[in-house]
Amino acid sequence: MSDYEDYGRTAQNYDRTRVPIGLEIVTGSLSAARWPLSGQTVLDAGCGTGSYSRALLGDVGALVLVDANRQALGRAREKLRDAVNTSRVIAAAGDLRALPVATASVHAVMVNQALHHLPPDQDGAFGAVEQVLRECRRVLRTGGTLVIQHCSQEQLRHGGWYLDLIPDAAAEIRRRYVPLDQLVELATSAGFEDPRRFVPLDAVVQGDSYLNGRGPLSSWWRDGDSTWSLASATELDAALARIRELDTRGELNAFVEDRDAPRRRIGQVTFVALTAG
Numbered sequence: 353m354s355d356y357e358d359y360g361r362t363a364q365n366y367d368r369t370r371v372p373i374g375l376e377i378v379t380g381s382l383s384a385a386r387w388p389l390s391g392q393t394v395l396d397a398g399c400g401t402g403s404y405s406r407a408l409l410g411d412v413g414a415l416v417l418v419d420a421n422r423q424a425l426g427r428a429r430e431k432l433r434d435a436v437n438t439s440r441v442i443a444a445a446g447d448l449r450a451l452p453v454a455t456a457s458v459h460a461v462m463v464n465q466a467l468h469h470l471p472p473d474q475d476g477a478f479g480a481v482e483q484v485l486r487e488c489r490r491v492l493r494t495g496g497t498l499v500i501q502h503c504s505q506e507q508l509r510h511g512g513w514y515l516d517l518i519p520d521a522a523a524e525i526r527r528r529y530v531p532l533d534q535l536v537e538l539a540t541s542a543g544f545e546d547p548r549r550f551v552p553l554d555a556v557v558q559g560d561s562y563l564n565g566r567g568p569l570s571s572w573w574r575d576g577d578s579t580w581s582l583a584s585a586t587e588l589d590a591a592l593a594r595i596r597e598l599d600t601r602g603e604l605n606a607f608v609e610d611r612d613a614p615r616r617r618i619g620q621v622t623f624v625a626l627t628a629g
């Protein structure tokens with residue numbers, strides 16, 4: 353569920369660019385708990401098209417996939433079709449704020465790039481994120497792990513070569529991402545402890561497609577980053593016109609290279625791992 357992105361549509365294109373990144377961070381964080389990874393049941397909360405679950409299927413004991421969007425969940429079911437609805441994989445439609453998952457039934461929860469789709473409060477608070485964190489704590493066993501893949505405010509400013517081309521959309525998405533320190537505070541209030549942060553510096557969410565300067569000219573490419581769905585028609589037209597102009601002048605590759613420089617230093621995403629206390 354998102355009040356600004358039509359996942360029914362973008363789910364069709366999501367996997368054309370998006371790749372699961374930081375898997376070693378997820379498995380490393382889960383392995384620090386007292387259960388062997390191969391015996392853990394992992395909830396993929398806001399699973400989207402299921403790429404993280406599929407990537408982890410061989411490493412963990414069982415998976416529970418939850419997403420509010422039926423088209424995305426349908427893709428996930430298809431991707432995991434050999435394992436879905438066996439005792440190892442369950443996929444259910446549901447809201448992160450009221451997870452259709454029994455209390456203390458999972459060893460780990462991962463939330464990859466989903467929290468920014470929850471509506472922020474009028475006063476800038478993040479009550480919906482708070483609700484999700486409480487739900488994560490409820491379904492986790494004590495000592496279990498919560499791994500949240502999120503972005504820092506700095507990563508949202510400088511972690512994408514095209515962000516300066518759509519400044520209003522970029523500002524709006526920053527407003528929707530709870531700042532990392534606040535996220536950790538909310539998680540602590542919800543019953544989590546021992547926060548650890550990890551930044552995979554060499555990984556980008558759009559994989560090999562990311563550095564394609566002409567990428568934004570295609571709507572399916574733009575479906576790989578929610579920021580584009582927040583651009584007004586006027587802002588989008590201006591951004592695409594600038595890309596075409598740079599391309600005509602033979603300057604597009606240099607522009608991408610130059611604007612991507614900060615991202616190579618700060619990374620694009622941050623993982624926050626916590627333990628259920």
Ligand SMILES: C[S@@+](CC[C@H](N)C(=O)[O-])C[C@H]1O[C@@H](n2cnc3c(N)ncnc32)[C@H](O)[C@@H]1O
Nearest residue numbers: 353398399400419420421424447448464466469
């Ligand atoms: C950017 S996608 C990330 C998908 C997947 N975790 C990944 O990283 O590939 C965000 C997903 O969160 C889901 N979502 C957003 N708000 C939700 C909510 N309130 N309850 C359940 N799912 C939600 C969307 O439907 C979408 O599939």
